[in-house]
Amino acid sequence: MKKILTIISILLIAVSASAKTKKVIVAYFSASGITEGVAKELAKEKNAELYAITPEKIYTSEDLDYRSMQSRSSIEMKDKNSRPALKEKKDLSKYDEIYIGYPIWWNVAPRIINTFIEQANLKGKIVYPFATSGSSGIENSVNELKASYPEVKWQEGKLMKKAR
């Protein structure tokens, strides 16, 4: 009996310790605030750290003009290998649960998401992608991420409603 009680207490301690140390992060890129609103709500709901993926050079409204093929976003999105610089590095290897959010640009994730993933140490990590968009779905963007980063355990993507 005493042995059983000891085992139960050890198990309870282990469970409560692991629950306490579970680290969750919601990392997002948002050029005009919509994804940011959604990310903030998600972080609150998940009791997670909130992290803004910030470009070294902030996108102006001219940069975001998708009608102009000469705008910064159009030039970046035309080039699969474009990797816009980040303001800072962020390693995600210490987190147990990772959410990555972005606006859909030209039916995929903005290239800065690639820059971010490539420096975040996500090998073997479970990652939940989420996005906002004008009307496109998230599936194509997640398929592209899966193909580019097969070492990440991508979960089903979630297109979120506008939070602003």
Ligand SMILES: Cc1cc2nc3c(=O)[nH]c(=O)nc-3n(C[C@H](O)[C@H](O)[C@H](O)COP(=O)(O)O)c2cc1C
């Ligand atoms: C350069 C650019 C390309 C976009 N491409 C798409 C698209 O292919 N499909 C779509 O539904 N919305 C598209 N949008 C709209 C954004 O996905 C949408 O407004 C998003 O919610 C913006 O999020 P943010 O405020 O966090 O930047 C595009 C917006 C920009 C600026």
